[in-house]
Amino acid sequence: MYFENIPTIKYEGPESTNPLAFKFYDAEKIIMGKPMKEHLPFAMAWWHNLCAGGTDMFGRDTTDKSFGAVPGTMEHAKAKVDAGFEFMQKLGIPYFCFHDVDIVPEAEDIKETNRRLDEISDYILVKMQETGIKCLWGTANMFGNPRFMNGAGSTNSADVYCFAAAQIKKALDITVKLGGKGYVFWGGREGYETLLNTDVKFEQENIAKLMKMAVTYGRSIGFEGDFYIEPKPKEPMKHQYDFDAATAIGFLRQYGLDKDFKMNIEANHATLAGHTFQHDLRISAINGMLGSIDANQGDYLLGWDTDEFPFNVYETTMCMYEVLKAGGLTGGFNFDAKTRRPSYTHEDMFHAYILGMDAFALGLIKAAEIIEDGRIDSFIEERYASYKEGIGAKIRNDETTLEELAAYAENMGSVAHPGSGRQEYLEGVVNSILFRY
Ligand code: XUL
Ligand code: CO
Helix, strand or coil, X not given: CCCCCCCCXXXXXXXXXXXXXXXXXXXXXXXXCEEHHHHCCEEEEHHHHHHCCCCECCECCCCCCCCCCCCCCHHHHHHHHHHHHHHHHHHCCCEEEEEXXXXXXXXXXXXXXXXXXXXXXXXXXXXXXXXXXXXXXXXXXXXXXXXXXXXXXXXXXXXXXXXHHHHHHHHHHHHHHCCCCEEEECCCCCEXXXXXXXCHHXXXXXXXXXXXHHHHHHHHCCCCCEEEECCCCCCXXXXXXXXXXXXXXXXXXXXXXXXXXXXXXXXXXXXXXXXCHHHHXXXXXXXXXXXXXXXXXXXXXXXXXXXECCXXXXXHHHHHHHHHHCCCCCXXXXXXXXXXXXXXXXXXXXXXXXXXXXXXXXXXXXXXXHHHHCHHHHHHHHHCHHHCCHHHHHXXXXXXXXXXXXXXXXXXXXXXXXXXXXXXXXXXXXXXXXXXX
């Protein structure tokens, strides 16, 4: 036991003042015909929860994540597995996500790293069988090691490119072995710092080639899940190629990868791109590519990826509105989030997940209420009513020409008023549902 003083976290309702209880996440509660736990397949991010100790640009770790073992050893890797499964069980989290180097220390020689990956995945598999906890997605860390300073798929070095291929191949093997539902590409260093040394077309073609080879290999070993691109506009690179959902979707279509890939949308990445979280979810959903979510939030006062636990219920509500409208996710909600550096105790890890799970549960409850209330949806329906009949219906049905529309306009007399957008009224509707008492 690593978290001796922490009990199993139970639902106690909004009136509870018990810090170690859910106030809104009630796994079995039925919302729009389905239990909450099915709407909200939560996942633990191995890297933040079990590896990161709070080191930042100005100071070292504040949290002890040694779990009683010496960091950098396989004993430590196993202790993290034990701690992680105890953590997930206590919170009722059904999934986890991992990078290759989160689960083992990377060795000098990739053959040794791969041997360690085989060993740890055997160990994880036993824990999965004992607990019923599953793998949501796996990925390869192709950004931390200095060899990837110029990118992985986008690197200028063919040798580094091959090394990236080797890591992807092994990460896919392990993801399939653990029954992962998805495989993620976050283009950590796939981008550029200056065009003075960069051939953008060449680099993008090479990224696509690597993804194509990954799909071919993945399918050959029985991977039936989705590949995901996780868009992010900047950090670490000044300009990252997968800037946002629209850019990544265009890239996938250009290179014929759109049948095998969907989006993994991260809230803080969307806001760094100058969008709302909801915007990137909507763009993914209308293109049939809303796959999975990295559930976190950023800070509008800071210009970098702060990976905070979700607290903003407006954002979680509008996220769940998009997810409900899209008919759910094929993936899940991975808390790609870390406790603030001064929240350094192991108990804080539980407070953080309770906050995140409750914020999404409340978002789900409120999004369902907004949909059931119907005022927002009926307003949008009515707003486009001029396309239901007459000339509008002809436009929608591709039954007209520019000449016909011009003739119609010339004979129309004065242009009809398009109707108020009623934003303030609609925002008031949202508030009246969110803060009903
Ligand atoms: C980095 C980030 C990654 C990906 C997985 O901003 O979000 O942790 O989720 O590589
Ligand atoms: Co992420």
